[in-house]
Amino acid sequence: MGSGDSEMHVLAVDDSSVDRAVIARILRKSKYRVTAVDSAERALEILEMEPSVDMIITDYCMPEMNGYELLRKVKESRQLREIPVVIMSSENVPNRITRCLEEGAEDFLIKPVRPSDVSRLCGRIRH
Amino acid sequence: MLMICYSLYLIHNLVLLRYHLLDCYYIEKSNRMDYVNTRRQAASMRKCLFDQGYLDEQFYQLEDLQDDASPNFVEEVVTLFFRDSLRLMANIDQSLDKCAKDFNKLDVYMQQLKGSCTSIGASKMKTECTVFRDYCRDENIEGCMRSFQKLKREHSVLRQKLESYFQLLRQAGPIECATRPSK
Numbered sequence: 001m002g003s004g005d006s007e008m009h010v011l012a013v014d015d016s017s018v019d020r021a022v023i024a025r026i027l028r029k030s031k032y033r034v035t036a037v038d039s040a041e042r043a044l045e046i047l048e049m050e051p052s053v054d055m056i057i058t059d060y061c062m063p064e065m066n067g068y069e070l071l072r073k074v075k076e077s078r079q080l081r082e083i084p085v086v087i088m089s090s091e092n093v094p095n096r097i098t099r100c101l102e103e104g105a106e107d108f109l110i111k112p113v114r115p116s117d118v119s120r121l122c123g124r125i126r127h
Numbered sequence: 128m129l130m131i132c133y134s135l136y137l138i139h140n141l142v143l144l145r146y147h148l149l150d151c152y153y154i155e156k157s158n159r160m161d162y163v164n165t166r167r168q169a170a171s172m173r174k175c176l177f178d179q180g181y182l183d184e185q186f187y188q189l190e191d192l193q194d195d196a197s198p199n200f201v202e203e204v205v206t207l208f209f210r211d212s213l214r215l216m217a218n219i220d221q222s223l224d225k226c227a228k229d230f231n232k233l234d235v236y237m238q239q240l241k242g243s244c245t246s247i248g249a250s251k252m253k254t255e256c257t258v259f260r261d262y263c264r265d266e267n268i269e270g271c272m273r274s275f276q277k278l279k280r281e282h283s284v285l286r287q288k289l290e291s292y293f294q295l296l297r298q299a300g301p302i303e304c305a306t307r308p309s310k
Contacts, residue, residue, distance in 0.1 A: 016239065018211060026192065061242075115192075
């Protein structure tokens with residue numbers, strides 16, 4: 001996993017076009033390479049083709065497969081499980097947060113996500 | 128004689144040059160004043176949007192994300208918002224029209240809409256989304272309908288105001304245009 005010292009590649013997953021645009025912009029402005037997709041299913045397709053993703057940042061509430069289910073799929077995969085997964089949600093539901101962190105999520109962010117949230121995360125992941 | 132004619136010719140050209148330079152000066156000054164006035168109008172409009180509670184500080188966050196690499200970012204995101212919100216509101220309208228009200232579905236749609244409102248800083252709309260969701264939880268259909276009508280009005284007003292604001296910004300253009308004399 002990972003691109004070492006070169007540009008970090010982040011996979012952003014959100015079914016909301018507004019939130020996808022915002023998170024992609026925050027990441028690009030922080031000089032990360034971004035692939036933004038609108039569903040967990042599409043995210044898994046991308047990961048199959050390009051497993052060298054440095055971080056996944058995904059919305060929790062999505063139709064079909066939600067962010068928690070995506071997290072589980074990633075952590076169950078031998079190829080993908082080392083990739084840090086960050087969950088985002090507009091709702092602060094303690095049980096949801098606990099469940100995601102116990103499943104191995106790197107962090108759980110409450111929307112709207114700020115550039116400072118992203119730099120803190122990515123700084124931690126680089127180290 | 129030839130010298131006199133040549134001198135007159137030079138003087139004539141100098142006078143023409145003087146008027147030309149004066150023209151350029153006044154055109155540039157006028158362009159700058161137009162730019163400044165339009166920008167001032169846009170700034171005033173923007174301030175009203177915040178003062179009247181239509182927008183909150185999340186809109187500042189969007190503005191901070193705009194730069195030379197993405198010079199129209201805020202307008203692009205706002206355009207996406209109005210496109211998505213119209214779709215969601217159409218879904219809510221359809222669901223409310225049905226005889227059997229599915230409050231769970233209504234709540235899901237409204238949660239999505241609220242999320243988008245939060246992301247662009249659409250404060251009044253966000254508040255009304257919360258009111259609607261409270262009515263959903265209580266399965267109060269009249270409350271939902273009243274709240275939804277209010278939400279539609281807030282949406283329409285915000286859209287109008289933001290469209291006018293972005294139109295003014297586009298009219299003003301970047302500062303470089305203000306210094307270029309118009310033809």
